[in-house]
Amino acid sequence: MTANKKLQATLGATCAALSLFGAAFQAQAAATIVINNINAAGVGFNDATPAVPVGGNTGVTLGEQRLIAFTHAANIWGATLTSSQPIVINAQFSALTCTATSATLGSAGATSIFRNFANAPKADTWYSYALANKLSGSYLGTLNAAQINANFNANLGQANCLAGSSFYLGLDGNHGSNIDFIATLLHEMGHGLGFQTFTNGSTGLQNGGFPSVWDHYLLGTVTGKLWKDMTTAERQASALSVDKLVWTGPLVTAAIPQVLRMGSPGLIITGSQAGVTTGLHAVGEASFGPPLSNTAVAGTLMPITTSTGTLDLACNPLSAAQALAAKGNVALISRGSCGFTIKVKNLQNAGAKAVLIADNAAGVPAGMSGTDASVTIPSVRISQADGVALLSALAKRTRNSSGVFASLAVTGSQYSGADPLGRMMMFAPNPYQGGSSVSHFDVTAVRNQLMEPSINGDLTHSVLVPLDLTFKLLQDIGW
Known part of the structure; x- marks a missing residue:
């Protein structure tokens, strides 16, 4: 199982395999997304606490509203992606890292990675499960196995967990001082779809000795090398290089003038x-x-x-x-x-x-x-x-x-968030931040981007230009 990437709020743990409990919800457009609710009875997506409908979300319990919000976010991604294979997500609420002033809102990642499958664009290169299925035109591994694991913070807003803040479950973006659950969902699904490297940025070691497709577009400006061509030590240093790690994918680079502030x-x-x-x-x-x-x-x-x-x-x-x-x-x-x-x-x-x-x-x-x-x-x-x-x-x-x-x-x-040559900067703080470094856009981006490591209050529910560069990066890697 691959490492999850996490979204934080400041005022990723690995997922355990669980048996399926509850219904599966399906969002279908250009791609079909299946949401497997794996929370136990009375927990998370099955929480029976009464809730008042809010912001277009008609659910009457907390769990129902959470599932409606998830389906809404899945519909956004489903209408954006194209794949002949269903994208299956195991989803749950669980206890994630918290303090009184900060919290991990969610964590997600691909359940498996594949290389050298039929129609793979790049040889000896890892692809996330959902992307590998799309590119191969077939369901790799076990049929209908989940390709993405997603966890969300069950304790948000409680004492010692960003107290006073909660997930806003409305579908209209009017979250006020609370945290927009739709934006959180879109972010975590983005990681599961492939917005992450499978190379260990902390050690510089490639997974099994092979690069991720991500590493074909990740450039360290200190060495002038792509991550796939670096030594282990060079990758380790590049992950800490602050403003010296950039994305070279042509679609993201071309779209920067439409999205970022000059x-x-x-x-x-x-x-x-x-x-x-x-x-x-x-x-x-x-x-x-x-x-x-x-x-x-x-x-x-x-x-x-x-x-x-x-x-x-x-x-x-x-x-x-x-x-x-x-x-x-x-x-x-x-x-x-x-x-x-x-x-x-x-x-x-x-x-x-x-x-x-x-x-x-x-x-x-x-x-x-x-x-x-x-x-x-x-x-x-x-x-x-x-x-x-x-x-x-x-x-x-x-x-x-x-x-x-x-x-x-x-x-x-x-451009704010790009280097002097107009390439998107990636998040490479020193010291290294596990679950956040490398696999996010840099926090200097303006306008704020969905795939930054921390939630921003001005995010919309779009993953597309001119508001956001997330889908352009996914297209760079094969979507």
Whole structure:
């Protein structure tokens, strides 16, 4: 059984074989998708808790609404894909990794992989079960065996599992501050259909010594090699290369100008007290709040500090003195201890017009995940080094003025989420994130993409251009 890929929420475990319980639901269009509900009685998709119909979902129990939502998502994929062979998914709700501020929403993957089957486009190359069936025109392995295993978090919204958030089961996308279950379903089905490599990114080892079809299109720009041609050590390093791992599939590359925003986000520092911090700085964008644009958001930069003079975490409502520094200004705080959305919401409540969050570890500033529809001010992550330098430059400030000015905007001709040559960047953080690294689009993509590693509140239910690149990547590998 192959490793599952997971979708996270921040404010994949292997599936055990289970006997079938409950009905199978079928979605049929250009491809037929069969959903096997393998939850036990009273659990998950069979939960009999009464529920009020919501957003076009007419189910009257929690389990029924979950199944209706799954069928709706399967219909979206079924209308998009073409295959003469049914796509069978074993689906269940179970306990997945959780904390009070983050949760694994779901995990999914192909149950088996195949190579050198009839009509295989590439020799000695692994394909996911559903894609291999499509390409071969026959049902490989055991007839009607499940090709995809999918798990969803049964504890979401409970204490110590992203408390206060829940799956929105409506079909209309009006999820508010909750998590859109349809988007989660589409994401996990995407992994099962083949949006993943079967090469171990943590070790660099190929599965059985053979590359995945994914590896024919995955390029490390440090070596200039495709993953299929790299050494084990080169693949291991490439999986940690941050912004140096790209997708070379021609269909994704051609569609980027129709989907992604042109321009890269940046922080420009000016002012009489800016000193060595003057100039352009790299930032990581937030998946929540308004996206940056060509129109700059600018203001006096003020640090929000503790009684000892260090940058505050802003995990709690600001004190009166801190609020005075934040009001009407761009606030500088530190990463750590609580979710990004919590920090930014506290600064927003204090009247800040934008927020810079200094990283608490060295490295290139990555994007910031999280979902909160009530956040209306922009925020970015900056590097730890920039945070230290800016705090030093702000040492001569008064209570509400500093002589340092910050401007957040999008500039240049590089597409957000693509490298300078216009190739889609893939998720390659350092350190490696099991279940997420390599097999997702990078979090720098704007607009946000379905197959990023964390859920974003602005996702639609489309997998197609001009809103999304997911199906183009699946077409690159053979769909």
